[in-house]
Amino acid sequence: MTDGWIKTTCAYCGVGCGVEARPKLSGELEIRGDKSHPANFGKLCTKGIALGDTVIHDGRSLEPVDYSIENGKPLDWDTATSQVARKFSEAIEKYGSDSVAFYVSGQLLTEDYYVANKLIKGFMGTSNIDSNSRLCMASSVVGHKRAFGSDTVPVCYDDLEQSELIVIVGSNLAWCHPVLFQRLRTAKQNNTAMKIVVVDPRKTDTCSIADEHLAINSGSDVSLFNGLLNHLNNHGCLDEVFIESHTNGFARTLELSQSEEGIDRVTGLTTEQLTNFYQLFAETEKVVTIYSQGVNQSSSGSDKVNSIINCHLATGKIGKVGCGPFSVTGQPNAMGGREVGALANTLAAHMEFENPEHIATVENFWKTDKLATKPGLKAVEMFDAMAEGKIKAVWIMATNPVVSLPNSEKIKAALKTCPYVVVSDCIEDTETTRFADLVLPAQGWSEKSGTVTNSERRISRQRRLLPSPGMAKPDWWIVSQVGQKMGFKEAFNYRHEGEVFREYAQLTIQGNREGQRDLDLIGLTHLDDKGYSRLEPQQWPVKALQTEIVNQRLFSNYQFFTDDKRARFIPIQHASPKSHTNDEFPLLLNSGRTRDHWHTMTRTGLSARLAEHRTEPYVLIHPETAAEFDVENGQVAKIYNAQGEFQARVEVTKNMLQKQLFVPIHWNNITAKNSKPCDLIAPHTDDFSGQPEFKHTPVTLKGCHYHSAAIFASELPMNLNDLDYWCRQKIEKGYLYRIESSLSVYELTQVLKQKLHGSEGRTLSVETGITGSQHRFANVIQQGLSQLVIIQTGIEEWQIEEAISDFNSLFDITAELAFLGQRSA
């Protein structure tokens, strides 16, 4: 921490890169990678590098606002938190504890998460707290608990570099965990014997380092890995000593996998592809299988996870250097949420409802007689119950469910039905805050302070870098205030986040003296304020404060967290996804991520740099499918099914399998017209984990034949919902809208001219230039050119680029007339 550089952790993915930031007098942040951080050793990806672009205050939620009053009434914190306490208490009194719920997020810090879990499970007496991690990691949690008796990620990043074969299943590591991907690429360059196999229906950028890409049919991973288990058995490649000494359930598991039929047909792979992959796995000593949402987000997600773990157990490829199954986490603190236990079906700190001793331990520790003793509603169930009127008060923190949960219409209906909806967010206008009775302004990255845990169980500090705007407060503080006002003064009397962390660390050691549980932070229980403030990254279990970088892998003693300390094989069989294509909806919709955007774009949508990689919602489609459905590259197409519709620009590519479509999850009704995949996705879930099937939706598609197009650059966001198609891109001096319309050029010109007066009536003059079929006009306000519009029958990409640069560079010049004159000359 020299020269004003402050160490913190990236706001985005589960790689958990160390960042150094230096606030400038202007309020901007300089950003660089932290060379001493064991996750990234100084490297950052595009999103990490652009963190400084996103600390601007555009659209921030600045004060608590009561929206039950027309147009919203600003409240002070005391009134706002008293209202939440009163409404939740009233609901509990009248309808019982299970009538209230929290829906939280892997973007909370561990301290926030801990306090929220403590309040609802410990003092409101219900386990109706679930997290967006249900949409993300739940199947892995089930898989781990079934196999290991605990939610343990056994490997560390170092294992990737030491491995000889990396199997990447349902993960676009190159875009979603870019620094880990870079580390892997370097490791492969340094060790030419290292092999990489990618298993994904799509050919992604991750395949750029792969020796083999297995483009399996969507949803067929269990069949692939059951086939592998059989191959290992048939070719004498099992580790029989390991199976015999450290596991249970092998015979039954093998038997069931032997009944797996037609693996080539189910997976769509050739016998040669299968055999090559199976031989490679069998012959290689050190294998890591990385997996992510192509595995988890499936109606057989938990089984996919166990089919992978089964193969690692059968060959003893676990607990050893360079070996193991590796579920990479998505959000910066997905792991922290699992640790504190803020999921509906876990109690706290890796303790479980099924164990009476755990319940007693938590009850004593929290000094409460109100502890919930049974699991609560999982995310999809929670919103179902809400739609049925069973939830009377809900508090949503750091997640945007109207965009990210399946069947958006149903989520909206649920929120409308719920009598009291509180949303804590940093951003004022999200699709979810639009349904809130009360919006609470939360501190965001760079303002908040606490800890996060990355994919390799490494706990790092996020530090405060900048003052928070308006009245924004940390989530743990807001929840604590409500806890105190509900009458639990003592239990929520925290003065700062360090106190919360210490208490959480203490909880991890209760009843854990003999190492009964994997999560043990004894080495952090005595951290004083200075120690917390200076805390360096710590990889759990933390038996003693780590003063140097450690790389620990769990299960190296082959002792698991089951009663008999043996790992469990889970017998499974391939099951088809819950919905199927048919004549009406013959295409399969897959959804996922883009390199430079993050989820619902509330953050990355603020950076012009990040917007450049992908400027518009797109749909990837195979050339033959495009021809069959009569759509062309660059055309806007409509994708639809009985539930909803979606628009995006067509990108024809051989990287897709035939009859499959891929769309990004980022655009939504704030940033585009009808470009939200969850409008189409049904809430089918995995029976064990409750995780939704986001990657397998039957749909169909048709091209849109619009008559006119426009570019609209504007200093301020616009409301264009009356138009057929629009999407928004952040540019340096404002926003760029791409528009397509079924109106004629003339008609669209008239409509868009009306929009010029949108900016608070500050218009000084409107100038129009028409050249040939091109209509061009601008709205001039006081000091600058606030809007620039070009309308034609079609817009070319070069024209857009030119318009952006015109808009950015001419922004400060008052003489727009000269500009327009020049352009039409």
Ligand SMILES: Nc1nc2c(c(=O)[nH]1)N[C@H]1C(S)=C(S)[C@@H](COP(=O)(O)OP(=O)(O)OC[C@H]3O[C@@H](n4cnc5c(=O)[nH]c(N)nc54)[C@H](O)[C@@H]3O)O[C@H]1N2
């Ligand atoms: N740039 C960026 N990075 C992110 C995020 C972001 O929003 N943007 N979000 C973070 C979060 S929260 C998460 S959870 C992670 C997600 O990280 P990933 O899981 O890597 O991302 P996705 O794009 O959702 O899906 C991964 C792949 O699964 C494939 N897939 C679909 N169906 C199947 C199948 O049946 N089998 C197999 N084997 N593969 C299939 C898809 O084609 C896709 O390429 O990313 C994290 N990192």
Ligand SMILES: Nc1nc2c(c(=O)[nH]1)N[C@H]1C(S)=C(S)[C@@H](COP(=O)(O)OP(=O)(O)OC[C@H]3O[C@@H](n4cnc5c(=O)[nH]c(N)nc54)[C@H](O)[C@@H]3O)O[C@H]1N2
């Ligand atoms: N179709 C489809 N849907 C998906 C997925 C998919 O692959 N396909 N993936 C799923 C997965 S894995 C995930 S993780 C989810 C992500 O989905 P969401 O969690 O809904 O997405 P975000 O945009 O990250 O929402 C975070 C919100 O919290 C706010 N926020 C940020 N920091 C803070 C903070 O410190 N405090 C508070 N109170 N608010 C904060 C942000 O402004 C934003 O509004 O999407 C899921 N939905």
Ligand code: SF4
């Ligand atoms: S890899 Fe993930 S944690 Fe690292 S800089 Fe990129 S987004 Fe941030």
Ligand SMILES: [Mo]
């Ligand atoms: Mo996620």
